[in-house]
Amino acid sequence: MKKTLILTTALVGLGFAANADVTVMSWGGAYGEAQTEAFVKPFMAETGIKTIMVDSDNPATPVKAMVESGNVTIDVANIEYADAIRLCDEGILEPIDASTLPAGADGTPAIDDFLPGAITECGVSTDIWSNVFAYDNTKFPEGPTTVADFFDLEKFPGKRGLKKGAKAVLEFALMGDGVPASEVYDVLSTPEGVERAFAKLDTIKKDVVWWEAGSQAPQLLADGEVVMTTAYNGRIFAAAQNEGKPFQIVWDGHIYENEMFVIPKGAPNMEQAMEFIRFATSTEGLRASAQQISYGPARKSSMAEEIIYKDGKTVMAPHLPTAPENMANALETSADFWVDHDSELNERFQAWLAQ
Amino acid sequence: MADAAQILTTADGRPLKAALAAAQGRAKRRAFLLVLPLLLFVLLTFLVPIAYMLMRSVEHDGFAASAPALVEWFDENPGFDPANPPEEAFAALVQDLARMQEERTTGIAGTRINYSVPGSISMFKKGAREAAGLEPPYKEALLAVDANFGRPALWRGMASASNAYTAEFYLVASDRKLTDAGWARGGDKERIYLYLFGKTFMISALITVICLLLAFPVAHLLATLPMSKAALLMILVLLPFWTSLLVRTTAWIVLLQEQGVVNNLLVGLGLLDDKGRLSMMYNMTGTVVAMTHVLLPFMILPLYSVMRVIPPSYARAARSLGATSWTTFRRVYLPQTLPGIAAGSLLVFILAVGYYITPALVGGADGQLISNLIQFHMSKSNWSLAAAIAAMLLAAILILYWIYDRLVGIDRLKFG
Numbered sequence: 001m002k003k004t005l006i007l008t009t010a011l012v013g014l015g016f017a018a019n020a021d022v023t024v025m026s027w028g029g030a031y032g033e034a035q036t037e038a039f040v041k042p043f044m045a046e047t048g049i050k051t052i053m054v055d056s057d058n059p060a061t062p063v064k065a066m067v068e069s070g071n072v073t074i075d076v077a078n079i080e081y082a083d084a085i086r087l088c089d090e091g092i093l094e095p096i097d098a099s100t101l102p103a104g105a106d107g108t109p110a111i112d113d114f115l116p117g118a119i120t121e122c123g124v125s126t127d128i129w130s131n132v133f134a135y136d137n138t139k140f141p142e143g144p145t146t147v148a149d150f151f152d153l154e155k156f157p158g159k160r161g162l163k164k165g166a167k168a169v170l171e172f173a174l175m176g177d178g179v180p181a182s183e184v185y186d187v188l189s190t191p192e193g194v195e196r197a198f199a200k201l202d203t204i205k206k207d208v209v210w211w212e213a214g215s216q217a218p219q220l221l222a223d224g225e226v227v228m229t230t231a232y233n234g235r236i237f238a239a240a241q242n243e244g245k246p247f248q249i250v251w252d253g254h255i256y257e258n259e260m261f262v263i264p265k266g267a268p269n270m271e272q273a274m275e276f277i278r279f280a281t282s283t284e285g286l287r288a289s290a291q292q293i294s295y296g297p298a299r300k301s302s303m304a305e306e307i308i309y310k311d312g313k314t315v316m317a318p319h320l321p322t323a324p325e326n327m328a329n330a331l332e333t334s335a336d337f338w339v340d341h342d343s344e345l346n347e348r349f350q351a352w353l354a355q
Numbered sequence: 356m357a358d359a360a361q362i363l364t365t366a367d368g369r370p371l372k373a374a375l376a377a378a379q380g381r382a383k384r385r386a387f388l389l390v391l392p393l394l395l396f397v398l399l400t401f402l403v404p405i406a407y408m409l410m411r412s413v414e415h416d417g418f419a420a421s422a423p424a425l426v427e428w429f430d431e432n433p434g435f436d437p438a439n440p441p442e443e444a445f446a447a448l449v450q451d452l453a454r455m456q457e458e459r460t461t462g463i464a465g466t467r468i469n470y471s472v473p474g475s476i477s478m479f480k481k482g483a484r485e486a487a488g489l490e491p492p493y494k495e496a497l498l499a500v501d502a503n504f505g506r507p508a509l510w511r512g513m514a515s516a517s518n519a520y521t522a523e524f525y526l527v528a529s530d531r532k533l534t535d536a537g538w539a540r541g542g543d544k545e546r547i548y549l550y551l552f553g554k555t556f557m558i559s560a561l562i563t564v565i566c567l568l569l570a571f572p573v574a575h576l577l578a579t580l581p582m583s584k585a586a587l588l589m590i591l592v593l594l595p596f597w598t599s600l601l602v603r604t605t606a607w608i609v610l611l612q613e614q615g616v617v618n619n620l621l622v623g624l625g626l627l628d629d630k631g632r633l634s635m636m637y638n639m640t641g642t643v644v645a646m647t648h649v650l651l652p653f654m655i656l657p658l659y660s661v662m663r664v665i666p667p668s669y670a671r672a673a674r675s676l677g678a679t680s681w682t683t684f685r686r687v688y689l690p691q692t693l694p695g696i697a698a699g700s701l702l703v704f705i706l707a708v709g710y711y712i713t714p715a716l717v718g719g720a721d722g723q724l725i726s727n728l729i730q731f732h733m734s735k736s737n738w739s740l741a742a743a744i745a746a747m748l749l750a751a752i753l754i755l756y757w758i759y760d761r762l763v764g765i766d767r768l769k770f771g
Binding site for chain 2: 065216351354
């Protein structure tokens with residue numbers, strides 16, 4: 001009996017020691033799957049370090065919770081740009097030394113190879129994603145082409161889907177009201193500008209279905225609950241390509257931002273976490289990610305050659321937010337603006353929703 | 356007749372009372388030691404985190420720890436005029452901004468002030484970058500960097516934040532905003548918290564009543580049927596209980612949405628026009644239906660366990676004495692089930708008040724509850740505000756519980 005106890009305790013102890021792997025937390029759904037195929041599996045194959053992917057609705061929340069409680073169980077997290085800046089300011093994230101990132105395949109040092117703004121004090125960009133709007137082209141064969149069309153209930157009758165939150169919705173409303181992308185944040189910084197955004201949203205308020213999780217948007221469109229919805233562009237692409245849904249993305253007025261890899265302070269496997277980030281954000285790593293889902297790589301060298309989707313035939317270039325033809329009326333999310341005003345505008349938004 | 360003053364003793368001469376107390380004391384100690392592990396567990400995993408959360412709602416030293424010069428100045432000048440702070444105040448501010456830049460605490464300090472004065476984070480960052488190179492007179496120099504450094508609201512905010520302990524978060528959770536003139540009630544378009552508190556309690560009460568009406572007949576059936584049939588019905592009640600909450604919620608989305616099963620059925624049967632589909636999802640209706648479904652077993656089970664031990668002879672006796680069915684039910688059966696009703700209602704109400712995931716998914720615009728706002732502030736790192744709202748919710752529940760105790764009596768609660 002005593003021997004069995006000692007043996008089993010030793011085995012359990014061994015089990016714990018062998019758990020020195022890398023845990024990556026991301027957003028789940030089609031995005032999480034794409035990252036598993038593009039980053040996690042190749043990393044494990046190449047280095048032999050056991051890597052697992054966990055899902056979260058918004059990884060920024062559990063990261064802060066873990067660091068504050070002193071019980072950090074993940075090593076790498078995937079969070080939005082503004083959250084990365086905010087958490088770095090609060091001391092929740094480890095600083096990342098950009099000089100340790102690998103150079104591009106053509107030899108350009110990482111700092112020059114990454115697009116401007118893609119490397120911050122505590123984060124490295126994994127991809128550039130965008131809030132777009134999409135419609136079902138069986139309902140509107142001659143579909144909407146501009147943001148203003150989204151708010152036009154006469155020409156395109158039916159319900160709309162919008163993300164339940166102020167970020168990316170207020171800018172969208174202003175662009176639908178005719179504000180050019182370059183002036184959106186100047187207008188939104190004034191009280192009149194905020195009023196204007198809410199007034200525009202009021203015109204469609206009773207026809208809106210509000211979504212929270214990334215996969216709800218294509219689901220609403222597929223169910224026929226809405227005829228047009230804003231969504232993360234990669235999710236719509238995945239639904240259209242993998243499941244053959246008749247969804248069409250409208251790129252006018254899309255709002256893009258960098259998604260960042262960060263390391264929470266006190267992560268259990270810091271060395272391996274950095275190795276993972278270096279692997280995932282190398283030229284090849286970012287290319288592999290763009291082959292799985294239509295989020296643009298943040299490195300110039302990754303886009304040097306044509307990127308073909310994993311089905312072997314679709315060319316990814318026109319589906320990426322950073323493609324030149326899609327950038328005509330695009331807006332880059334202003335992290336500074338949202339770090340300052342997120343709470344305030346969201347309270348205002350909740351009050352507006354409730355009325 | 357025994358002498359009233361004579362003390363009863365045991366066989367070996369000890370006073371009976373003392374001997375009894377000693378014996379019971381041993382039994383009590385033993386019982387306490389048996390419960391001790393569970394008590395420690397509850398203390399550590401339940402009470403300590405709650406106490407920690409309550410502490411966070413009144414404490415935030417993000418600014419107080421990073422701006423010592425200003426803290427000292429505010430201490431020495433409690434009655435200063437926020438609309439016109441003197442040169443020494445600005446000097447202290449510049450000194451602190453330079454310090455923040457060096458110690459990399461600009462973010463934490465700016466975030467703290469941003470809670471009451473939006474826009475402060477970028478202002479502090481700008482100021483901190485320039486601070487080391489500024490020359491006196493500091494007031495003009497700093498105002499030249501950013502005119503907002505002269506705003507009275509900012510100075511009020513900093514004065515308030517210079518003390519790590521503050522009631523500021525409770526003020527915000529009560530719909531107050533910091534303006535240039537001081538704390539004032541938020542504008543029409545900004546007030547949301549008190550309204551949501553009220554709405555949460557009303558919806559939870561509504562759900563409790565609906566659950567009660569639906570659960571009562573089911574529990575009665577379960578309690579009075581013969582064992583074999585009752586066991587089968589019991590499995591039907593418990594099975595959803597064991598299914599994932601998210602699966603149940605999404606199932607309701609599929610059933611009730613405009614292009615969903617119920618609407619398609621009604622349109623197919625010709626009872627509804629295709630244009631006139633019922634809107635039962637992503638609004639209050641969807642929230643109430645989904646939450647009632649999820650919380651129903653919590654009402655059925657206490658009712659069932661109380662009803663099972665009610666002897667049927669009382670009802671029969673009442674009928675034999677001439678009472679109608681309704682009178683028998685109202686005056687004989689119902690009062691006996693009151694402990695079960697009390698237990699079930701309390702359970703369902705408290706669960707409904709805290710529910711967050713179901714209103715988040717199916718609530719749409721008017722199904723938002725206070726817990727969704729708590730979650731929002733947690734995700735945006737304003738844990739102090741989330742803690743303050745949660746503490747107010749806790750206080751409201753405790754008050755309601757106390758009223759409930761006075762009305763119904765906790766010792767009358769029975770779970771079976």
